[in-house]
Structures are given as C-alpha cells and as structure tokens.
Amino acid sequence: MSALSPLVSHDQDSLRCPADIYRQLRDEGVRYAPEIDAYVVSRHDDVIRVLRDGKTFSSRNTVGRVVAADAPADPRALTPLLLMSDDPVHARRRSIVNRAFTPSKVAAWEPQVRQLAREHVERLRDLSDVDFVRDLAALLPVRVISMVLGVPLEDVAKFREWSEEITSSVGHHVGDEARRQQVQDEFTAYIGELLDRWDGVVDSSVLSQIAAAEKAGELTRHEGVRFTAELLVAGNITTTHHISSSIALLGHAKGIFEHLQEDPKLIQPFIEESLRLESPIQGFYRLAMADAEVGGSVIPEGARVFVLYGSANQDEAAWADCPHMRLDRPNAAAHVAFGKGAHACIGSALARLEGRVVIEQLVEQLQSFELIKPPSQVPYQASFVNHGPLSLPARLTFREGDNQ
Amino acid sequence: MTAKISVDRTACQRQGACAAHAPEIFSFDEAGELIFRSEIDAAETDVAEDAVFLCPTQAITLTQ
Numbered sequence: 001m002s003a004l005s006p007l008v009s010h011d012q013d014s015l016r017c018p019a020d021i022y023r024q025l026r027d028e029g030v031r032y033a034p035e036i037d038a039y040v041v042s043r044h045d046d047v048i049r050v051l052r053d054g055k056t057f058s059s060r061n062t063v064g065r066v067v068a069a070d071a072p073a074d075p076r077a078l079t080p081l082l083l084m085s086d087d088p089v090h091a092r093r094r095s096i097v098n099r100a101f102t103p104s105k106v107a108a109w110e111p112q113v114r115q116l117a118r119e120h121v122e123r124l125r126d127l128s129d130v131d132f133v134r135d136l137a138a139l140l141p142v143r144v145i146s147m148v149l150g151v152p153l154e155d156v157a158k159f160r161e162w163s164e165e166i167t168s169s170v171g172h173h174v175g176d177e178a179r180r181q182q183v184q185d186e187f188t189a190y191i192g193e194l195l196d197r198w199d200g201v202v203d204s205s206v207l208s209q210i211a212a213a214e215k216a217g218e219l220t221r222h223e224g225v226r227f228t229a230e231l232l233v234a235g236n237i238t239t240t241h242h243i244s245s246s247i248a249l250l251g252h253a254k255g256i257f258e259h260l261q262e263d264p265k266l267i268q269p270f271i272e273e274s275l276r277l278e279s280p281i282q283g284f285y286r287l288a289m290a291d292a293e294v295g296g297s298v299i300p301e302g303a304r305v306f307v308l309y310g311s312a313n314q315d316e317a318a319w320a321d322c323p324h325m326r327l328d329r330p331n332a333a334a335h336v337a338f339g340k341g342a343h344a345c346i347g348s349a350l351a352r353l354e355g356r357v358v359i360e361q362l363v364e365q366l367q368s369f370e371l372i373k374p375p376s377q378v379p380y381q382a383s384f385v386n387h388g389p390l391s392l393p394a395r396l397t398f399r400e401g402d403n404q
Numbered sequence: 405m406t407a408k409i410s411v412d413r414t415a416c417q418r419q420g421a422c423a424a425h426a427p428e429i430f431s432f433d434e435a436g437e438l439i440f441r442s443e444i445d446a447a448e449t450d451v452a453e454d455a456v457f458l459c460p461t462q463a464i465t466l467t468q
Contacts, residue, residue: 052415087417091460095421102454341415342461349457
C-alpha cells in the first residue's frame, strides 16, 4: 500500500481534497505504488524533469494502458492522434494541427465565446433550481468546441451525443462494443462529410485547417478524424471540471466573488490559481524507456510512471504560501495543470479563455450566489486522474434590471 | 515594457517552427544553431507567444 491508496479506491474525501496525500508523497520522494503498478513522481521539479524528457519517458501509455496508436487492432478506431505518440511522429503531427490553436487564433474567438457564455448564464434565470455543473459547466465546452471546429449549429445536439460516447469509450474498457463501433463509424462519416464540403478557404475554424492539411497531403482523412475526436475527448470533461471547480472555489471561499466583482481584472489570475489548485487532470502516466534517476531514486527501464501534476502544483518548494489562493502570484501561469514539454495541452489558450469569460459573465450578471451543499458534501468525479465536482446546486441572485 | 525570451537548449530540436513564425526574433546561424533576441518589445509579445506555442518540443519560455 502506498499513500496514494485512498485516491485509487476513490475515497470521496480524498478525491475532493488530495492535498494531504500529495504532501506525504512529496515527503517520501519517488516511490513505487503497487495499487497502480507505477512509480509516483510528485515533487514539482521531478514532475517537470519527467515531462521534459520524452525520450526516456514515453507517452505511449499516457492514460494508463498502452494503446496501439499507430497500428490499432481496429484500423478505424478513433485513437488519439497526439496524446500517446512519441517523437518524431508526435512532433510532425503536432506541428500540423498546432496551427489552428495558436494564442492569437484562439484570442480571435473571444467575442463568440463570450456571447455563448452570456447566453448560458442568462438561461439560468429561467430555471427553478440551478445546478452549476448540470446547467452550465457541462453544457458550454461542447458548444464552444463545436463552434471552434466549425460544426453547423443544427448538428450540435448530435455532436454532443457522440462526444459523450467517444469520451466514455476512451476512458473505460467496458461498454457496448457494437455501440462503440457504430458511434465511431457515424462520427467518421459525419466529419468526412464536413471535410468534403470544405470550400477551399482556410478560416478560423479548425476543420478548415484540417481540410487544408489533408489537401496538402500532410494528414490522412483518418488522422484528421482522429484529431477531431481527440479534441472532444481532451477538451470536454476537463473544461467542465475546470469551470465547476472555479465556481466551487468562488462559492466556498469567503469574499473572493465580491473581490472579483470589485476588480474584474483579477479574474485571469483567479483562473490560473483555480487551474493550479484544482487541476482538472491530476496526473498522467509515462513509460520508462531506460533506467533513469529522478529525485534521487532510480526508475527502472520498462516501469510505469505516474506523474502527479496536481501535487507539483501544490509543492511548497515551487509555490510560496502554497495552500492559499493568491491573486498576485508573479509566476501564476507557470503551473503544470496543462502539463509541460512536448505534450503540453494544445487547447490551453482556449480552456483559459473559456474559464475566464464564464466567470466574467457570472461576476457581471449575478449579484451573489450561494452553493447549497457544504464543501464536505460535494460529490467528486470517481477518478484519481480527472478531478472536479459532479454537482453544485446553487441559489442565484441576479442583478436587478439586467436582461429583463 | 519588454519581455524576456529563453530557450531550453536541451529540449530544442532545431525544427524551426519559431523561426518560420517569428523570423525577426528567431533564426538559425550558418552552423544551424538557433539564435534569438532574448529581449523583445511589448509590441512583439503576440508573435512571440504564438512562437512559444508552436514549438513542437515546447522549449521556449516567455517572461513578461
């Protein structure tokens, strides 16, 4: 048994606040955890060292098991294009799909993302009971990614359904295999149709960039479809969790919401602190390709390694005054919530934008709000990788005179 | 106001995404070594941010 054990067995109190477990892991240094058959890396500098050395620490098992990314058993399978590939294949692919996600391209989406966030928050007025997760955080990310991809509005409901099914099929081994194949074929056919309809103009939509890369012979059709599926899987539940966790922080910590209302410029640093303290991905796996020394311990060749971003983000050695949220950190954005190195999250700019404009809309439209459940009763995702609240029932007071 | 650029030389694979995107900041010398301006103007931070993002090995750091 290792200190990680309560998290692996999904103990709710530990999942909600893993800080004590992470502290113990950092005190112990790199240790083997039999529960997950992996060496756990938890100190900030060790986490960075592993993430920066993709040659020694392969990404082929990022989600825990090795998925045959390049020659899958089912050639039509929607295996991620980037997540589990290593250089040089990864660098080549990433340099192609990167183009659609540069900070300046993402920044250009801000007015449309804000409009969507505004509509989603306005809709909360009409509900008799509001759950911030169910009624806001779970809805917005698919809507945003559909828009950024270039999925027509009338197809968004269908797209949401596929997105949920593809996400759950990647996350779990179980499930209805026939249904998985059906969704995979429908999704592939649908994206194929959108790519066929491409008018040859590269605009801000991600699909137009994929279509152009396909036309130029840089990506195959199937690679384009896999990348699209990967965006859904990587960007949905994580962004939902980020928004939910941010709202939980605002609801549970006294005075912060009012503070942001007084000075909305603090919303960006708040978002960085939310990402740091409540990282939507707490950790991913790597595979040691050679014996390697990390933090004074030896990780043997062939071993699985669990890299704990969530712990690195709470390491007192890297973060002054650590357990506390501080809206004046000079290095606020340097956290590891999006990973580091070659596999750093491609959608980080979009996630940050989405997180910020949602909170801006809440700050703008709400006079105040109150979370109905105390922090100790908020249910959390049963996973030690994905971290976020599942439900946040709330009482809202909208500002008077707005949007009536 | 200026911003600072640093490059992790051990991570850099000289793929050139930065030089293609921001040639006024990043380039390669005759020996194929990456050269860059370590201090840039505020007006250049947008193009530098994109270059940081585009680096396939994420070897560039921008400090504002």
